[in-house]
Amino acid sequence: MSGHEGDRGLMMHWAFDEGSGASAMESVTKTVDEIHYVFNNAEFTDPCTPPWRQGVAGSALLFDGYSTYIAHSVHGEEHNGESEFLSALSIGVWIAPRTYEWGHEGKLAAIVNRYNNKTRQGYLLGMFRHGSWSFQIGLEGGEWKEIWAPDGYELPKNEWSYVNAVFDGEAGEIKLLLNGTEITSAAVPRGSRIAEAMDTDLFIGRNNHGSRLAEVFSLHMFSGIMDEMKIYNRALSNEEAAAFYQEVLDSAHGGVRPKLNYDDIKLDRIPLLTDRHRPQYHVSPPAHWMNEPHAPIYFDGQYHLFYQHNPQGPYFHHIHWGHWVSEDLVHWRDLPVALAPERDQLAPDGIWSGSAAYDAEGLPVLFFTAGNDSASPNQSVALARSTYPQDGDPDLITWIKHPEPLIVQQKGMGAFGDFRDPFVWKDEDGWYALVGSGIEGEGGAALAFASQDMLNWTYKGPFYQADIQKFPYLGPIWELPVLLPLGTDNKGDSKHLLLVSPVGKGADVEVFYWIGQLEKDELSFIPDQEEPQLIDVGDFHFTGPSGMVDPKTGRNIVFTIAQGDRTSEMEYKSGWAHNGGLPLSVYLRDDGRLGIEPIQELESLRGTKRLSLQDKSLAEANLLLGDVQGDMLEIQLELEPGNAGQLGIKVRCTPDGEEETLLVYDCNEAKFLVDRTKTTLHPGEKCSGIQGGKLELLGENLKLHIYLDRSMVEAYANGLKSLTTRVYPSRKDALGLEIWGDGEPLVKSMEIWDMQSIW
Incomplete structure (x- = not known):
């Protein structure tokens, strides 16, 4: 578009057409800006520059969500007097978000910004929870003005969108346009001006005032691909924005909105394959954060395993369900995120641990802990179904959440406010669930529920609770209860294995177990010995249990998280945190003890x-x-x-x-x-x-x-x-x-x- 009317008033332009390297040129002033990126100077893996991808025109820059950003020093803006104020400002940019941020402290994940939140100066264009987005400006005189995209105009993940934010002080208007069409506007006083934030750089992909997490992570950073960012000191008309949008469509995309290949935007594990500390035959996310793997299930010739995941960076925040699939429990393929927090009343704040089971038709279903901070308690048991009946996809990539929680904790049902990690199984009589909780003042407990239809559940009371006076290390709350059948012992008695993970004050966070009897009528558990045992003695490296009965072999298989045991600083530098342990086969030995072996595969x-x-x-x-x-x-x-x-x-x-x-x-x-x-x-x-x-x-x-x-x-x-x-x-x-x-x-x-x- 260079050299024609569209460039009038163009102050800054990043075309992102470099296609490689660790710098990007602002083409109006020919300023070359460094791209900050964690692996530019990697300590543990081979250094590499930020990933570049196919853009809407030429190449585009992929922002990793926690370390990638550009700091542009706006030269010559120790202007004199008048130019410290902008009577008009327009921003146009193509973006494809990969994830949405949680929105800690109400702040935006910045696309581009140069603002001072104390003096209420400058401007900020960014995204918020669940794909919502906003343009915010500080007007002369100290008024802070925000305009938000209306419901229904969220920016979709893994797709290109063309975003325009326009401030027209003379006309007294601020507006947002999406894909060349105005979606909302608001009035400001005629003659308004933006007060420039003279004391700060312009940041692309990072908030000028981002919150800190664990002292090293800056929140509110953009995750995804960005291309063709232009900033004008005049107000673009709707017709111009529509023409810019159409020009990109016509130039290389046959008149339709540019398509994005998922493989171009997904988290990429290749830079981490040479990390000298990152395990290579243990299951792990492609990058960033995981905690426990869970919800293993076998279906249509493949094993599915899910995991707690923050796709934004290698830190614990805004948890999703990651997803792997395998034919042999050893070689895993990365699949797209299976469940993500959405703008709903079910789980807007996190999709926490759970399990998988089969419905009445034998199709896999996921039971998860729905995180909703506006509810009390903020955790309930919820369900998601695969779209397999419609699309026949053996990878089970797409899941639809049941709109209502299945089980909501009531007062008197365990320790109120701690109610999570449903473990569900099915037999000829129906469905059964254990939920991690505690008994007020008495210590951790697994709570039992039963259902005839998988949707309506009856509370049966505590499945098992231990004596916290005798075993204080079992803590006030249990997470991740797992029950697996061990068959009959040499006396002919039927035995089960109960696993739990204690948390809370005084708890030893390990995987404890009991061998005992399932009393199916009361839905309770009687251990052979009161004192719990440990599977692993490595001290907080083998945690977060989940388990399944393998339909192919009849084995009981246990999955765990292998804790990384590193500081946040090391996790920042590395770009990853934690991985799965090796899958274990657990069984009842002839001597009555629990046998554990890594799987033969x-x-x-x-x-x-x-x-x-x-x-x-x-x-x-x-x-x-x-x-x-x-x-x-x-x-x-x-x-x-x-x-x-x-x-x-x-x-x-x-x-x-x-x-x-x-x-x-x-x-x-x-x-x-x-x-x-x-x-x-x-x-x-x-x-x-x-x-x-x-x-x-x-x-x-x-x-x-x-x-x-x-x-x-x-x-x-x-x-x-x-x-x-x-x-x-x-x-x-x-x-x-x-x-x-x-x-x-x-x-x-x-x-x-x-x-x-x-x-």
């Missing part, structure tokens, strides 16, 4: 076999181990203690032993431990100290099954306990292994394989 990831040995002394085995290095390995090891009181293996060792992590069994204390006192020298990482817990081997040799996956270390001991931990060595040569003992243990056997990435 993981063997498909084995690459080169690096070592195989039998009946070696410590010295002989370590000599052979000297050639084996890696941070993506599977290790099977059996050690006979001999005269050793402590024995185990060091992993992620530097050649000089400056950094190393020791997995050790203490025969005298019957404890399985990890010693991370030498794990890392990096000043920003938290991993340190010694963690572990009880493991009774009853005279057996120590049999370890270990998975190393970059920062992940998972060790399974004798099929009885796991120990999950995280390691972030500072040195890139922390790749060695060494068997260790305080005496002369015998290395009965050892096998090591390279492991392959699932992505």
